[in-house]
Amino acid sequence: MSGFKNAYVLNVMSSDHPGIVAAVTGAVESLGGNLDACSQTVLGGYFTLIIIVSLPEPLEPERLADRVREAGAPNSEFQVMVRRARHESELPKQESCERFVITAFGRDRPGVVRSFSQYLAAKDINIVDLYGDLRGDDFVLIGQVEVPVHWDVRMMQDDLEQMGSELGFTVKLQHENIFVATNQLRLSATFPSPFGRGEVS
Amino acid sequence: MLRTDEILSTIHMLHAEHLDVRSVTLALSLEDCAGSNIDHFCRKVRHKIVSRASRLVEVCDRVGAKYGIPVINKRLAISPAASLLAGHGVAGAVRFAQTLDAAVDECGVDFLGGFTALVQKGITAGDDVVIRALPEVLAATQRVCASVNVASRRAGINMDAVGEMGRVLLQIAEATADARGFGCAKLVVFANIPEDNPFMAGAYVGSGEPEAAVNIGVSGPGVVSSALKRRLAEGDSLTLGDLAEEIKITSFRVTRVGELIGREVAKELGVPFGIVDLSLAPTPTVGDSVGEILKMLGIERIGAPGSTAAVAMLNDAVKKGGMFASSSVGGLSGAFIPVSEDAALADAVGRGHLVLEKLEAMTSVCSVGLDMIAVPGDTPAETLSAIIADEMAIGVINDKTTAVRLVPVPGAKAGEVVDFGGLFGAMPVMEVRNAGASREFVRFGGRIPAPIQSLKN
Numbered sequence: 001m002s003g004f005k006n007a008y009v010l011n012v013m014s015s016d017h018p019g020i021v022a023a024v025t026g027a028v029e030s031l032g033g034n035l036d037a038c039s040q041t042v043l044g045g046y047f048t049l050i051i052i053v054s055l056p057e058p059l060e061p062e063r064l065a066d067r068v069r070e071a072g073a074p075n076s077e078f079q080v081m082v083r084r085a086r087h088e089s090e091l092p093k094q095e096s097c098e099r100f101v102i103t104a105f106g107r108d109r110p111g112v113v114r115s116f117s118q119y120l121a122a123k124d125i126n127i128v129d130l131y132g133d134l135r136g137d138d139f140v141l142i143g144q145v146e147v148p149v150h151w152d153v154r155m156m157q158d159d160l161e162q163m164g165s166e167l168g169f170t171v172k173l174q175h176e177n178i179f180v181a182t183n184q185l186r187l188s189a190t191f192p193s194p195f196g197r198g199e200v201s
Numbered sequence: 202m203l204r205t206d207e208i209l210s211t212i213h214m215l216h217a218e219h220l221d222v223r224s225v226t227l228a229l230s231l232e233d234c235a236g237s238n239i240d241h242f243c244r245k246v247r248h249k250i251v252s253r254a255s256r257l258v259e260v261c262d263r264v265g266a267k268y269g270i271p272v273i274n275k276r277l278a279i280s281p282a283a284s285l286l287a288g289h290g291v292a293g294a295v296r297f298a299q300t301l302d303a304a305v306d307e308c309g310v311d312f313l314g315g316f317t318a319l320v321q322k323g324i325t326a327g328d329d330v331v332i333r334a335l336p337e338v339l340a341a342t343q344r345v346c347a348s349v350n351v352a353s354r355r356a357g358i359n360m361d362a363v364g365e366m367g368r369v370l371l372q373i374a375e376a377t378a379d380a381r382g383f384g385c386a387k388l389v390v391f392a393n394i395p396e397d398n399p400f401m402a403g404a405y406v407g408s409g410e411p412e413a414a415v416n417i418g419v420s421g422p423g424v425v426s427s428a429l430k431r432r433l434a435e436g437d438s439l440t441l442g443d444l445a446e447e448i449k450i451t452s453f454r455v456t457r458v459g460e461l462i463g464r465e466v467a468k469e470l471g472v473p474f475g476i477v478d479l480s481l482a483p484t485p486t487v488g489d490s491v492g493e494i495l496k497m498l499g500i501e502r503i504g505a506p507g508s509t510a511a512v513a514m515l516n517d518a519v520k521k522g523g524m525f526a527s528s529s530v531g532g533l534s535g536a537f538i539p540v541s542e543d544a545a546l547a548d549a550v551g552r553g554h555l556v557l558e559k560l561e562a563m564t565s566v567c568s569v570g571l572d573m574i575a576v577p578g579d580t581p582a583e584t585l586s587a588i589i590a591d592e593m594a595i596g597v598i599n600d601k602t603t604a605v606r607l608v609p610v611p612g613a614k615a616g617e618v619v620d621f622g623g624l625f626g627a628m629p630v631m632e633v634r635n636a637g638a639s640r641e642f643v644r645f646g647g648r649i650p651a652p653i654q655s656l657k658n
Contacts, residue, residue: 129203172215179208
């Protein structure tokens with residue numbers, strides 16, 4: 001995962017403007033470090049970035065955070081959090097999962113995301129991507145989730161639809177491959193080839 | 202990771218436009234069941250169907266739920282009955298068909314296709330049994346569907362068989378007169394019958410097919426017309442090219458859904474995946490109609506000049522999208538125009554906009570022929586045969602599949618509305634002009650030779 005031994009997870013938040021990534025990665029480079037992975041999002045005019053960096057020499061996480069804060073200082077205030085990253089072998093073993101997409105549409109009201117996320121948490125279902133948007137009075141929620149294979153999907157669909165109807169929401173839980181098949185050039189995320197011997201994972 | 206806009210557009214297509222998988226058809230060879238003792242033969246047939254197909258409905262429903270796509274029809278196709286029935290008489294054929302009917306019912310499957318004879322060049326003993334048994338079989342069973350291939354590009358048109366089918370149609374109509382001749386709705390007469398067609402009533406397992414396979418019929422025209430409606434609402438200077446593009450994209454997505462579900466059902470059942478059939482098959486539900494699409498393409502009255510060109514464009518665009526989506530395309534793969542099963546077409550007949558001759562012209566550029574058409578019960582057998590011959594000629598000369606599914610409704614006159622119920626729909630009985638005027642042509646019999654394949658004008 002990491003170019004060097006000493007890996008760190010950085011989280012940077014700021015008001016959005018050009019030059020944030022340049023400033024953050026400049027600070028990492030000044031320490032001789034390497035960027036191993038990153039993901040950024042802008043929401044409501046705010047920028048947030050999560051990156052994994054590795055350094056040639058160990059450094060106190062707070063020192064790394066200071067360097068990044070300094071890099072942003074002339075233009076804006078970066079809120080920075082840093083911690084040591086665990087090696088992949090130290091991460092907890094995950095049960096075999098399949099990825100599903102949960103979508104919910106309905107008149108906005110408080111507690112919608114809480115209700116669904118609590119249900120998913122109780123079933124040990126990990127949310128790997130979450131999108132929510134208010135369109136007029138209506139709220140759209142899309143979650144990409146990892147469902148352990150031992151759960152009965154139809155029972156979960158039933159539970160979620162029932163919860164949805166109580167909240168006034170239309171809720172669907174569908175395997176991700178249907179979205180891959182209908183939008184992308186490949187048939188599914190899990191088919192190696194349409195000419196295979198009918199393998200489906 | 203999937204993008205939000207991808208998820209939203211698929212959700213819209215699935216739920217607002219009612220995308221479904223129209224048919225999952227398990228094709229199953231019964232050749233190893235054949236035997237000279239009818240009891241033994243029927244026992245083996247029942248055992249094989251129940252053991253191989255009893256999970257079909259459950260698997261389709263489970264896989265469909267996983268992806269949020271309903272599978273509307275679950276069906277079976279079998280080896281042509283004629284290849285199994287040589288040496289058995291009509292009574293044996295009826296026993297066999299009743300065994301099929303009961304086994305299919307036991308599996309919870311909608312229909313079974315394959316009470317079939319292939320007679321494009323000549324009639325074998327088995328073919329003869331199948332054809333003679335048709336009236337009784339189609340009257341005595343609910344779910345068994347039949348087909349007879351009377352013509353092909355390589356053999357030409359077997360006019361003896363065409364002549365016979367005219368008479369048999371009237372016999373079937375008579376045998377099912379209390380259901381307005383409904384038995385005829387379960388029989389298709391073909392030219393160039395496809396060996397892997399998942400749609401009824403023409404499904405069967407061809408001789409080059411594997412022991413078992415899963416073949417898929419994709420969603421109906423409702424999805425295409427919803428997509429066109431949305432596109433038309435968005436843009437104001439659209440050309441037919443833009444609309445063809447929209448149909449193509451929709452067809453791509455619809456085909457992908459079919460293949461995804463088909464492959465998973467096949468895997469669960471432990472059989473190979475066969476093909477996706479790209480046909481747009483309408484249902485009597487308002488909106489799920491090829492006729493509606495033609496109206497959206499600017500044909501105010503279906504049957505008006507321009508109807509043939511519009512169908513041709515639709516058919517071609519559907520194929521282009523589907524061919525790119527899947528490398529396993531087969532079956533009929535074209536837009537169907539079954540009149541009683543398509544509310545807009547049936548309405549156009551009632552208003553006098555759509556006549557038999559225009560339908561015939563439209564079938565020369567789309568699938569699958571003169572399909573689900575009620576005609577007067579007193580139409581002479583030779584005229585029914587001549588209608589079949591015309592449609593077969595379109596298939597043979599143009600090297601495409603064509604078919605005829607006519608219902609001569611006993612006692613009914615042109616204009617009277619008949620309702621076949623459910624997916625078969627309702628329509629006014631169509632006028633057959635020049636009835637009786639092709640008698641001598643049909644009586645000649647023999648075979649119209651196979652056509653020349655060059656100088657195609």
